[in-house]
Amino acid sequence: SPSSPPARLLEKVIQYIDLHQDEFVQTLKEWVAVESDSIQPVPRLRQELFRMMALAADKLRRLGASVDSVDGGSQQLPNGQTLPIPPIILAELGNDPKKPTVCFYGHLDVQPARREDGWLTDPYTLTEVDGKLYGRGATDNKGPVLAWINAVSAFRAMEEDLPVNIKFIIEGMEEAGSVALEELVRREKDRFFSSVDYVVISDNLWISRRKPALTCGTRGNSYFTVEVKCRDQDFHSGTFGGILNEPMADLIALLGSLVDSSGHILIPGIYDHVAPLTEEEKKMYKAIDLDPEEYRNSSQVKKFLFDTKEEILMHLWRYPSLSIHGIEGAFEEPGAKTVIPGRVIGKFSIRLVPHMNMSVVETQVKQHLEYIFSKRNSSNQMVVSMALGLHPWIANIKDNQYLAAKRAIKTVFGTEPDMIRDGSTIPIANIFQDVIQKSVMMLPLGAVDDGEHAQNEKINRWNYIEGSKLFAAFFLEMAKLH
Numbered sequence: 001s002p003s004s005p006p007a008r009l010l011e012k013v014i015q016y017i018d019l020h021q022d023e024f025v026q027t028l029k030e031w032v033a034v035e036s037d038s039i040q041p042v043p044r045l046r047q048e049l050f051r052m053m054a055l056a057a058d059k060l061r062r063l064g065a066s067v068d069s070v071d072g073g074s075q076q077l078p079n080g081q082t083l084p085i086p087p088i089i090l091a092e093l094g095n096d097p098k099k100p101t102v103c104f105y106g107h108l109d110v111q112p113a114r115r116e117d118g119w120l121t122d123p124y125t126l127t128e129v130d131g132k133l134y135g136r137g138a139t140d141n142k143g144p145v146l147a148w149i150n151a152v153s154a155f156r157a158m159e160e161d162l163p164v165n166i167k168f169i170i171e172g173m174e175e176a177g178s179v180a181l182e183e184l185v186r187r188e189k190d191r192f193f194s195s196v197d198y199v200v201i202s203d204n205l206w207i208s209r210r211k212p213a214l215t216c217g218t219r220g221n222s223y224f225t226v227e228v229k230c231r232d233q234d235f236h237s238g239t240f241g242g243i244l245n246e247p248m249a250d251l252i253a254l255l256g257s258l259v260d261s262s263g264h265i266l267i268p269g270i271y272d273h274v275a276p277l278t279e280e281e282k283k284m285y286k287a288i289d290l291d292p293e294e295y296r297n298s299s300q301v302k303k304f305l306f307d308t309k310e311e312i313l314m315h316l317w318r319y320p321s322l323s324i325h326g327i328e329g330a331f332e333e334p335g336a337k338t339v340i341p342g343r344v345i346g347k348f349s350i351r352l353v354p355h356m357n358m359s360v361v362e363t364q365v366k367q368h369l370e371y372i373f374s375k376r377n378s379s380n381q382m383v384v385s386m387a388l389g390l391h392p393w394i395a396n397i398k399d400n401q402y403l404a405a406k407r408a409i410k411t412v413f414g415t416e417p418d419m420i421r422d423g424s425t426i427p428i429a430n431i432f433q434d435v436i437q438k439s440v441m442m443l444p445l446g447a448v449d450d451g452e453h454a455q456n457e458k459i460n461r462w463n464y465i466e467g468s469k470l471f472a473a474f475f476l477e478m479a480k481l482h
């Protein structure tokens with residue numbers, strides 16, 4: 001009932017969050033000011049990452065949590081250099097055996113950003129314009145991590161008992177492939193994670209600008225390299241052009257054989273195991289709040305491959321897609337150099353969906369490329385490898401935490417969430433699900449136009465503050481269900 005103790009408590013918490021929202025924005029500003037870029041492997045930025053993790057550890061300690069900053073070891077770079085990996089934070093607040101334990105995963109490293117890339121404001125100075133908080137990491141993922149902390153801090157500040165036991169696992173290498181994280185999770189399976197009942201990740205976006213969402217699945221990814229080599233050195237096209245099988249010509253033919261202009265993947269058998277579409281699923285796409293024209297316009301794209309909402313969502317979420325990413329060794333600088341690259345590496349990946357089989361996909365890709373290559377009768381060497389194999393993730397939406405999150409969304413936003421999937425991959429979700437065998441939920445806070453990884457990344461003040469309330473409401477709903 002609306003006047004039950006948890007409801008009154010939630011009202012107080014919500015009021016507290018509203019009253020302190022400028023402080024919460026100020027903390028986000030301090031965190032965004034740290035250039036915690038994990039992608040560019042340079043010592044100065046690694047220092048920034050260490051500073052970021054120390055700042056977070058300090059914040060959690062002041063919240064009353066016990067904090068363990070686990071040494072991440074070091075990262076071996078392809079050039080032989082080594083760089084230190086920032087510590088992974090394991091923290092906990094409360095261990096009442098009568099309460100459920102909810103563990104929040106987040107990351108505090110960010111994608112690179114430079115003002116010259118086309119930012120309208122300094123990427124590392126959180127700047128508010130019309131209720132939008134612009135800054136690198138604002139939505140991916142510093143804002144959501146702080147929203148969880150804000151929710152906890154509201155209970156603490158009012159000296160209210162926390163409804164759930166809280167744990168944190170916060171890393172600083174997500175954008176670089178979560179180096180060292182899987183090993184830590186395996187190592188801590190029977191220690192830190194033994195008391196964890198639920199894992200919450202808030203590292204993706206809604207499909208709408210205003211309507212909240214719950215994420216029930218993500219695609220996986222199989223990432224391939226195809227190397228074509230004549231010799232290790234480049235050639236001059238004046239002295240060798242005309243008498244060689246050129247590696248670039250082979251590679252372009254290979255890459256050109258992968259997908260047609262309607263987006264259909266041409267690798268034989270690749271669609272064989274894709275889950276058949278059900279009527280129930282079709283209904284799910286209909287219910288989602290997405291205006292395809294608005295989405296297309298705001299993406300500044302003239303035409304998508306598909307026009308209807310349902311087709312767009314299905315091709316982002318439940319069908320595989322193949323993307324060509326780049327060519328190492330290709331001559332890509334401006335100017336008219338007359339080079340024949342001697343060795344080139346093409347890179348492409350296939351987003352995987354249920355129930356595709358990783359090793360079957362690997363074999364199909366290799367056989368297809370070998371067939372195309374053999375037809376060319378080229379004297380070059382071709383080597384295909386699968387560099388990454390990340391499985392799709394499917395939530396168990398019957399879990400209590402999905403019910404609690406739905407109720408919390410209804411309370412804070414006054415609406416049912418869009419039940420969405422995500423076209424990209426959060427590899428750690430499967431590791432939590434498979435290795436520690438705990439229920440995983442993705443509860444995003446950011447709006448569809450937040451621009452993760454892009455110029456002018458932002459989080460709306462509204463999303464950040466209502467998101468903090470949502471997490472607080474979620475704690476109370478979890479406690480009620482326990």
Ligand SMILES: Cn1cncc1C[C@H](NC(=O)CCN)C(=O)O
Nearest residue numbers: 177203204221388390424425426
């Ligand atoms: C590194 N990598 C290679 N294959 C897949 C990935 C993960 C990457 N993850 C994200 O972008 C998180 C989005 N919130 C992606 O899906 O591309």
Ligand SMILES: [Zn+2]
Nearest residue numbers: 140141174203
């Ligand atoms: Zn992220």
Ligand SMILES: [Zn+2]
Nearest residue numbers: 140175452453
């Ligand atoms: Zn990211």
